[in-house]
Amino acid sequence: MNRHIKAFVRLIKVEDQIGNAIAFFTGYIFAGGFSIYESLLPAFASTCFSLMAANALNQCTDADTDAINKPDRPIPSGMISLREGYSIVAMLYAITLALGALVSMEFFALISIAVFLGIAYSIRPFRFKDRFIISNLSIAIGYGAVNFLLGWNTVMPLSAAPLHVLLFLTAFDFFANISKDYRDMEGDRIYGARTMPIVLGRSRAIVVQFSALYITFMMPVLFYTLAYVNTSFVFVSVIGMLLVMQAHKDLLEDRDVGCYKKMMLLYIAVRLMIIASILF
Missing domain, CATH: 1.10.357.140 (UbiA prenyltransferase)
Known part of the structure; x- marks a missing residue:
């Protein structure tokens, strides 16, 4: 039992x-x-x-x-x-x-x-x-x-x-969840999974993923400029960029698990910051 x-x-x-x-x-x-x-x-x-x-x-x-x-x-x-x-x-x-x-x-x-x-x-x-x-x-x-x-x-x-929030969350999650695929490359290659690191290669996948994430975290600033969100929402960009930089560094130093953990932390942090932007 x-x-x-x-x-x-x-x-x-x-x-x-x-x-x-x-x-x-x-x-x-x-x-x-x-x-x-x-x-x-x-x-x-x-x-x-x-x-x-x-x-x-x-x-x-x-x-x-x-x-x-x-x-x-x-x-x-x-x-x-x-x-x-x-x-x-x-x-x-x-x-x-x-x-x-x-x-x-x-x-x-x-x-x-x-x-x-x-x-x-x-x-x-x-x-x-x-x-x-x-x-x-x-x-x-x-x-x-x-x-x-x-x-x-x-x-x-x-x-x-709110379509702007949905767009941001979907874009962030799309590029963030690529992090789970780096540590699984050996088994994925054997069983034919066509993940981004397998198709593009590890180095190119990292460039594509993190270039897109840096751009994605500029979206809250754009939303603020367009008056879709308040000032508090801009902190999503600030905190997000800092954590993305740390995750990026982990992957470049072959710390795949560390990168994945930081992306999971960022997943939670992004939602908490969005909640905070409503409360404050």
Whole structure:
């Protein structure tokens, strides 16, 4: 029993729920959700279960690759079987949709998109994960735009969503999530995944990724110039640039894990700074 609990926790990657929760509440608070609405609990729970299911499914379909890149994960290490993993995925997705239906039809449609992206990312014939650019774009839409919109839609209709914030979050997440691919290059090359570091080569991918990130973090300044945001939002550029420079340095010095950790920190920091721009 204890073994299965540990395997479940590692399969769903509980640590990812920190960023997931902050992304959801960024949209919720940006929409004016300073009160606790009746729909908040099922909406937030549905969002969490969706990510849990996507993480578990990804580990099920990547069991062979993980045996090379991450052999300590639950399935390649033998903590649970592949069949048990898929059973967990089915249960989590069923809960996701059931909870989403309790919120509203618009929210249910949105969480269904999140479910589709989670499945299409890992399952053939879609298998977005192995497709050049589409892999990073699907993550950016799922974690950047959709998570924000799930929080937003708990309070406000999708038609009123701030397009400039969605553009910034999607652009940032698109280029930031490339960082996860550098440490997986050995297994990805063997199994034919067409990630940016594989297709462009490590050095060129780093140049493309970080050039784009530096440009992306100029967007808040542009939004301020166009009077879309207040002065506090400009701090997203300042803090973002500093962390991007540190992550860039890590990759140039072959500290792939360090770069990835800084990008995860930046993912959280960006959302917190957006929330702060609303509060102050």
